[in-house]
Amino acid sequence: MARRMNPGLKLHLGLFFGFLYIPVLVLMVLSFNRAGLPTVWTGFSLEWYGKLFSDEPILSAARNTLIVALVSTALATVIGTLLAVGVETRRSSPFLDAILFAPMIIPDIVLAIALLSFYTAISLTLGLHSIILSHVVFNIAFVVAVVRTRMRHFDHSVLEASADLGASEFTTFRRVLLPAIAPGVIAGALLSFTLSVDEFIIAFFTAGAGQSSTTLPMQIYSMIRFGVTPEINAMATIVMLVSFTLVLMAQRADRRVFTQ
Amino acid sequence: MKQRLKTAILLGPGLGWLALLMVVPCALIFTYSVFERGVYGGIDYTFTLENFRRAADPLFLGIFLQSAKIAGLATLIAILIAYPAAFAITRAPRRWQTALLILVILPFWSNYLIRTYAWIVMLNREGLINNGLAAIGVIEEPLPLLYNTFAVVVGLVYNYTPFVVLAIYASLNRINRETIEASEDLGAPGWVTFRRVIVPQTVPGIAAGGVFVFVLSIGNFITPDLLGGGRLQMVGNLIYDQFLSARDWPFGATLSMFLIALMMILLFAQAMVARRAAREAAR
Numbered sequence: 020m021a022r023r024m025n026p027g028l029k030l031h032l033g034l035f036f037g038f039l040y041i042p043v044l045v046l047m048v049l050s051f052n053r054a055g056l057p058t059v060w061t062g063f064s065l066e067w068y069g070k071l072f073s074d075e076p077i078l079s080a081a082r083n084t085l086i087v088a089l090v091s092t093a094l095a096t097v098i099g100t101l102l103a104v105g106v107e108t109r110r111s112s113p114f115l116d117a118i119l120f121a122p123m124i125i126p127d128i129v130l131a132i133a134l135l136s137f138y139t140a141i142s143l144t145l146g147l148h149s150i151i152l153s154h155v156v157f158n159i160a161f162v163v164a165v166v167r168t169r170m171r172h173f174d175h176s177v178l179e180a181s182a183d184l185g186a187s188e189f190t191t192f193r194r195v196l197l198p199a200i201a202p203g204v205i206a207g208a209l210l211s212f213t214l215s216v217d218e219f220i221i222a223f224f225t226a227g228a229g230q231s232s233t234t235l236p237m238q239i240y241s242m243i244r245f246g247v248t249p250e251i252n253a254m255a256t257i258v259m260l261v262s263f264t265l266v267l268m269a270q271r272a273d274r275r276v277f278t279q
Numbered sequence: 280m281k282q283r284l285k286t287a288i289l290l291g292p293g294l295g296w297l298a299l300l301m302v303v304p305c306a307l308i309f310t311y312s313v314f315e316r317g318v319y320g321g322i323d324y325t326f327t328l329e330n331f332r333r334a335a336d337p338l339f340l341g342i343f344l345q346s347a348k349i350a351g352l353a354t355l356i357a358i359l360i361a362y363p364a365a366f367a368i369t370r371a372p373r374r375w376q377t378a379l380l381i382l383v384i385l386p387f388w389s390n391y392l393i394r395t396y397a398w399i400v401m402l403n404r405e406g407l408i409n410n411g412l413a414a415i416g417v418i419e420e421p422l423p424l425l426y427n428t429f430a431v432v433v434g435l436v437y438n439y440t441p442f443v444v445l446a447i448y449a450s451l452n453r454i455n456r457e458t459i460e461a462s463e464d465l466g467a468p469g470w471v472t473f474r475r476v477i478v479p480q481t482v483p484g485i486a487a488g489g490v491f492v493f494v495l496s497i498g499n500f501i502t503p504d505l506l507g508g509g510r511l512q513m514v515g516n517l518i519y520d521q522f523l524s525a526r527d528w529p530f531g532a533t534l535s536m537f538l539i540a541l542m543m544i545l546l547f548a549q550a551m552v553a554r555r556a557a558r559e560a561a562r
Contacts, residue, residue, distance in 0.1 A: 028367040032379075035364045038437070039386050042397035045407055049400065098292045105289025118297055124491070124542065125301075126498025128515045129535040132522050133304035136532070139321075140307060156300050159293055188285060210388070217390040220500060224522070236392055243396050243505060252400075255393040262389035270381055277384050277445070 043259060050252035067253040076230060077254065080238040087147055087222070087234060088215035091154035096208040098155070099162025104196065106163070107170040122160035130156070131224035138225060145227025150234065153225045154218060158211035165210065165276055169203030172275070206273035213265045217258075305539070311532035322528060330533035339517070343537070346513040349428060349503075350496035353435035357492045358485055360436065361443035365484075368444070369451045380448065387441040395505050398434050399425060402506075426508025434502040439495060443488030450484025451477070455560070480560075486552040490545045498538050514538060 053064035071077060106115055122130070134153050143149060177199075181191040197204075219236035226232040235258070242251050269276055312330050315323040333339065368379045386394060401407050402424040409421040424430060454477060462472040496502075500515035507513075514534060521531030 025370075028363060028370060031363045032367040035360060035440075036382065038360075039383070039441070041407075042401050042437070043386060043389075043394070046393070046397050046400055098296060101289045102293030105286060105293075108289075109286070118294070118302075122297070122301060124494060124546065125305075126494065126515065126535075126538055126542070128498055128500050128518050129305070129308075129538055130301070132518060132528075132531060132535060133308045134300065135522065136308050136311060136528065137300070137304035152300060155296060159296060163293070188281075213388055217392075219392055236390065239390070239392050239396075240501075243392065243399070251396065255390075255396060258393060259389050263385055266385060266388045267381070274377070277380060 046252050047256045047259070050249060050256040052249055052252075054249075067249040068257075070250055071253050071257075074250075076233070077235075077238055079230065080233045080235045083147060083231075083233060084216055084235040087150050087154060088212050091151045091158055091215050092208055092212040094151070095155045095158030095162050095211050096204060099159045099207060099211075100166050100200070100204050102159065103163045103166035103170060104192070104200075107167055108175075119160055119163050122157040123164070127218075127220045131221045134221065135224045145225060146232045147226075149225045149227070150222045150232065153221050154215045157218075157221075158215060161210050161214060162204075162207035165207035165273065166200055166203045168275055169200045169273060173199050202273040203276075206269040206276045209265050209269035209272065210276070213262050213269075216265075217262060308532040309536060311529050312536050314529050316527045316529050321526075330530050333530060334533050334537060339534070342512050342517055343514060345511075346497050346515075349431060349511075349513065350435070350493050350499075353432050353439070353496045354489050354492045356432065356436045357440045357443045358447075358489055361440050361447055361488060362481075362485070364440075365444045365447035365451055368448055380445065383441045383444050387438075391438060391501060392505075394438055395434050395502055398430065398437065398506060402430055402433070425506065426510060428507070428511060430506040430508075431503050431511055431513075434506045435492070435496045435499065438502070439492040442491055446488035446491070447481060447484040450481040450487075454480045480556075483553045483556045486549045490549045494542050494545060497541070 049060075050067060051063050051065065052060055053066065054061035102119070106119070130153075134149075134156075138145060138149055173196075177195055178191055181195045182188075186194070217236060219234075219240060222234045223237055223240070226234065226237065235254075239251065239254065239258075242248065242254075311322055313326055313328065315325045315327050315329070317323045364383070368376055368383075371379055399406075403409070404421040404425075406424070408424060409418070412418045413421070458476050458480070459472060462476045467475070497513070498515050499513060500519050503511045503513040503516055504519075514537075518531050518534050518538070521527045521534065525531075
């Protein structure tokens with residue numbers, strides 16, 4: 020439909036992008052504001068970024084977030100890739116599809132209380148490890164979705180050719196299939212890392228008490244509840260830029276990742 | 280035998296993980312809903328249907344209806360904003376379309392708390408909108424934009440519209456172009472072609488996007504909590520309170536069962552819409 024866009028549509032699209040990006044840009048600009056005022060511009064300053072990097076609770080929360088995101092991404096990427104390959108190389112099953120789709124659509128508050136109830140029932144001590152176990156659940160679903168799309172655009176007869184030439188199943192997997200789906204695997208890993216870094220509710224419920232398992236979103240939440248401060252603006256700017264970078268990297272790795 | 284082993288290695292870890300940490304926990308809270316709360320929180324394993332009776336109490340039913348109303352409003356506005364935006368993107372030059380879609384989806388993949396917080400900065404008494412309107416002399420007193428239903432709807436629309444754009448764009452792209460040409464050749468004005476030919480073929484995309492916004496909005500906790508200022512109760516907050524403040528886990532479990540049931544009904548309806556559309560397209 021490469022026809023001309025009429026001016027009304029163009030205006031609507033422009034306004035829509037304004038709606039999407041102005042709030043984010045305002046936050047970013049205000050993070051460089053000298054005064055402690057959240058909205059009135061009083062001059063450029065990097066003071067709040069300095070404060071951020073000397074704030075021990077924030078740094079420890081950032082460390083925890085990094086641990087949770089790295090470990091849960093690693094687990095989910097391996098498990099999710101195997102699962103995607105397994106599902107795509109056998110007869111399709113609506114039941115399997117539903118199970119794999121569920122973590123993406125189930126309200127996070129429901130998954131959060133279900134996991135908290137489960138951990139309590141089996142007397143699991145809460146901490147970073149229980150957040151990791153929980154994050155893998157939804158991370159798997161996203162890795163599977165991305166890798167499956169990649170699998171569908173892959174010529175399966177190559178696998179038969181490899182087998183006919185005498186390659187073992189494992190060799191075929193490692194030398195033929197894996198290189199072909201690698202962009203999807205990388206994109207899936209980057210997305211699950213992003214999700215894990217940003218996830219709040221499930222972490223909040225499954226972290227247990229204490230600063231030792233507080234993640235960055237939990238820290239941000241309690242700061243927001245406390246009030247609007249330039250320090251949150253500074254942290255928000257960094258977190259947003261990190262997410263944007265990761266998502267763009269995922270899109271570069273696998274161009275189909277958002278527009279399957 | 281070898282085939283079995285292969286399946287076990289590929290599917291085993293993933294399905295095992297999801298079974299143990301999604302299916303079992305959800306089944307567990309289902310069973311909690313028919314037990315009594317313990318004296319100090321926790322569960323007292325005495326069978327009861329009291330939780331269901333309580334959930335149907337006008338007080339809680341009211342909260343359910345209010346949440347549905349807010350979620351419905353957010354869904355409607357999201358579709359009204361997303362449809363023309365998606366349509367505009369399909370009309371853009373091919374090489375720009377992917378870039379535009381990425382621009383749409385980029386904020387959607389960033390931190391939800393921060394995106395919501397951004398609207399506290401925008402809507403507060405000293406925020407950009409109030410200060411802007413005061414500067415051009417439209418208002419003298421700041422408008423109460425924050426901590427009310429309006430703010431919650433704005434937050435939900437802001438957070439979920441990008442997904443609706445994506446869903447509608449996908450279905451616009453799948454439209455059979457010959458039907459549009461046929462309609463134009465038969466002399467139908469642009470508006471009629473749009474309403475009678477294009478929109479009906481994109482119903483599956485509208486349904487997919489709409490169900491997504493509605494489900495995520497009605498179970499939302501962060502947006503009503505931060506932008507509603509604690510004055511606005513939605514189902515998500517109610518469940519949160521039962522687990523963390525009231526310590527009535529069985530009742531919280533019952534409420535989340537209602538949420539899951541509602542979600543399944545909507546997803547089923549959406550699947551039916553998609554199936555019917557696929558059948559019609561095949562004809």
